[in-house]
Amino acid sequence: MNIKILADSASDLSKNHYNEFDIEMVPLTVHLDEKEFEDGVEIDPKTVYDAMREGKVPKTSQVSAQTFQTIFTSYAEANQPLVYLAFSSELSGTYQAAKMMEQQVKDEYPDAPIHVIDTKCASLGYGLIVLHIAKLAKAGASIEEILKEATYRAKHMEHIFTVDDLEYLYRGGRVSKTAAFVGSLLKIKPILHVDDGKLIPLEKIRGSKKLFNRMLQIMEERGTDFKNQTIGISHCDDIERAEQLAGMIKEKFGVQDIIIEMVGSVIGAHAGPGTIALFFSNKPNKSSEKA
Template sequence: MNVTILTDSASDLTETYYKAFDIKMIALTVHLHGKDFKDGIEISPKNVYEAMREGSNTKTSQVTPEAFRSMFIHYAKANEPLVYLAFSSELSGTYQTAKMIEQEIKEDYPNAPIHILDTKCASIGYGLVVVRAAKLARDGASVNEILDMATYHAEHMEHIFTVDDLEYLYRGGRVSKTAAFVGSLLKIKPLLHVDDGKLIPLEKIRGSKRVLNRMIEVMESRGTDFENQVIGISHGDDLERAEQLATIIEEKFSPKEIIIEMVGSVIGAHSGPGTLALFFLNKPYK
């Protein structure tokens, strides 16, 4: 019996991936214009970025307990193995909610083959972990084989990103109001990364042109085995810069593949339009 892989919408995967690899998705919620929308189902990232550019405030919320309960009960009753690879617990309460519902379900179905892993990843970095797991599941791998591989990829997935406007990070509590104001005046672009699931400032760069080169330098110093890797790039409605970054990476590192996707509605609601993110492994691919 093949293992089913479950992700949430913060992996920023599109319907193409869900269909190609039989991945199940459960949605976080975007709050916009006084309404609630299921991320990746009822609203597109483009909608969110256009609203943000017009000055609208956006908020997000985690996957509901009811959504997890419905999903988990189905697999518990059928006694079919389910592996949920979750959005970083440092960025959302979704993982904690899933664990709470798992415990609840296992009171009635103690042997339910439901397994949950906190990837500590986000956006396409998270998505790359999910797709790798789904490929293994498709090929008949066991739950333990999938969890071992997913743990390895999640632990070694680098997230290097920048944002176009510090104001959005200020609204999300990531930088102070003064830093956002001064940064905007001086055209300072922050370079950030993810460390143990948390967003951590890495350095400040003056001028957007220098950001791409610095991202490549960080990639070269931290990464390895690029020719065997699928490199991920995600962007906040700025395909041109994403493609520029991809071209540089292709010429310099010749990776196995580069995938480019838009930063999804939930993450984009906090990072804002113009975000550019790069994802790669810092250990050999396996």
């Protein structure tokens, strides 16, 4: 019996990916116009970005504990192995809800083959890990192999991204009102990354022309062996700039395998239209890992 992989909508994978690799998806929730929508199921990201451009402020909420209880119980009853790769615990309470329900279900089904992993990753960085592990599961990998590989991939995933308007980060409490105002006046573009699951400002670039060149420099400084890995680019309704960045990466590093996806409604609600994110492994091969 192959191992089932569960992910949540913050992985920003397309329905094609879920279907092709038999990945089960559980959605987070978007609150807009006093209504609730399941991310990736009942609302599309474009709707959220258009609303934000009109000045609306969508809110988001985690997957409920009851949802995980239902899913985990069904797999426990069937004795079907399940690995849930979770959105970063530093950015959502979804992982904590899943861990709580994992323990509760295992109190009733002590031998339930259910495993919950905090990837400490987000968006397509998280999605690339899910895809890799789902391919292993589909190929018949053991639970030990899957857990070890998932932990390794998560540890070495890099997130480098920029937002188009600091106002959205201000609304989410990531920067001060003054910083957002001054940054907008000076056309400052921040570069941020994810460190141990947390969103951390890296540096500021004045003017958008220098932005992608600097992102590629950071990629070169932090990463390796780009030709033999899949690179991820996600965008908040700006496919043209995402494709521009992809072209620059192909030209500079000779990369062939690049996945481009739109940032989903939940993460996009905090990052805002125009966000561009780049994901790659800083150690794609275990042979380069020191003992």
